[in-house]
Amino acid sequence: MIITLNGERFEIDRPMTVTDLLARLDIDPRRVAIEHNLAILKRQKFPDVVVREGDTVEIVNFVGGG
Amino acid sequence: MTDTPFVLAGRTFASRLIVGTGKYPSNAVMAEAHAASGADMVTVAVRRVNISDRSKESLLDYIDPNRMFILPNTAGCYTADEAVRTARLAREAGLSNWVKLEVIGDERTLFPDNEALVAATKVLVKEGFIVLPYTSDDPITCRKLEDAGAAAVMPLGAPIGSGLGIQNVNNIRIIREFSRVPVIVDAGVGTASDASLAMELGADGVLMNTAIAGAQHPVAMAEAMKHAVIAGRLAHLAGRIPRKMYATASSPLEGLVGR
Numbered sequence: 001m002i003i004t005l006n007g008e009r010f011e012i013d014r015p016m017t018v019t020d021l022l023a024r025l026d027i028d029p030r031r032v033a034i035e036h037n038l039a040i041l042k043r044q045k046f047p048d049v050v051v052r053e054g055d056t057v058e059i060v061n062f063v064g065g066g
Numbered sequence: 067m068t069d070t071p072f073v074l075a076g077r078t079f080a081s082r083l084i085v086g087t088g089k090y091p092s093n094a095v096m097a098e099a100h101a102a103s104g105a106d107m108v109t110v111a112v113r114r115v116n117i118s119d120r121s122k123e124s125l126l127d128y129i130d131p132n133r134m135f136i137l138p139n140t141a142g143c144y145t146a147d148e149a150v151r152t153a154r155l156a157r158e159a160g161l162s163n164w165v166k167l168e169v170i171g172d173e174r175t176l177f178p179d180n181e182a183l184v185a186a187t188k189v190l191v192k193e194g195f196i197v198l199p200y201t202s203d204d205p206i207t208c209r210k211l212e213d214a215g216a217a218a219v220m221p222l223g224a225p226i227g228s229g230l231g232i233q234n235v236n237n238i239r240i241i242r243e244f245s246r247v248p249v250i251v252d253a254g255v256g257t258a259s260d261a262s263l264a265m266e267l268g269a270d271g272v273l274m275n276t277a278i279a280g281a282q283h284p285v286a287m288a289e290a291m292k293h294a295v296i297a298g299r300l301a302h303l304a305g306r307i308p309r310k311m312y313a314t315a316s317s318p319l320e321g322l323v324g325r
Contacts, residue, residue: 006114026120033112033159040154058114060155062125064096065111065141066086066226066253066275 001053018046075196075217086275093128103288107135139166146186164196180207191215203237224254227276231260242268258294265298
């Protein structure tokens with residue numbers, strides 16, 4: 001199944017929670033913010049929210065800037 | 067001479083210098099420069115995580131959150147909606163509701179879109195954000211931002227990354243005179259004297275990135291900026307002499323030998 005992840009097509013083998021998706025991507029959940037279908041998720045919700053076929057996910061973090 | 071503390075939205079900072087985290091030769095140099103600058107607030111940007119390459123080290127490994135207050139920006143946003151969305155994400159990614167609000171109006175100059183900036187400030191203040199807007203050096207826009215609830219106003223000295231120094235000295239002075247919130251000169255500093263000038267004009271703080279990160283020796287420049295901000299602040303508090311067109315002798319005019 002295909003989702004849109006940070007603007008790109010991305011394949012996942014099954015619906016999965018945001019926590020599982022982050023684990024699969026090797027991303028520390030404490031250092032990112034996530035938008036799921038344009039709604040910003042509280043970090044406590046990561047284990048509950050399920051990403052499904054066709055969903056849009058944005059994962060952002062802090063980078064160098066002025 | 068004792069100074070009043072530098073307080074933003076009820077939070078006291080030890081340094082009046084705020085530094086960026088972009089464009090350093092390496093994260094290690096950045097950390098060293100941060101330490102040399104004496105700053106206790108740093109700006110960061112919010113960007114998509116690189117999904118395909120997870121090898122890159124995290125910026126946050128090089129910033130001690132116990133020593134540094136982290137101020138996310140909305141750099142690169144061209145509409146109020148984008149900036150608001152980015153600010154909300156930054157709040158979730160970080161630990162605070164502070165944001166350095168940027169709404170850019172033009173790619174070449176990176177000048178702010180002041181109308182959109184005021185609109186975004188209103189939205190974010192309503193949502194409980196502490197908003198520090200990067201603005202044109204225009205006293206009227208600064209007043210509107212203050213009325214919209216901005217915790218400080220951050221007029222540019224010159225275009226971002228230009229290093230031109232403060233282009234409109236009088237506007238910065240007027241903005242300081244008009245504002246009831248702190249004034250932070252943000253952008254345009256090229257070297258230490260630019261930072262000193264900002265402080266001499268009465269700015270409460272100076273924010274810079276490229277002037278340090280882009281210097282040939284960023285750590286040395288960071289230290290120079292630390293001293294420049296302290297010197298400029300002291301000179302402001304000390305009260306400079308009035309400018310005069312002609313000389314006034316420093317030595318006595320009486321008792322000259324041979325007269």
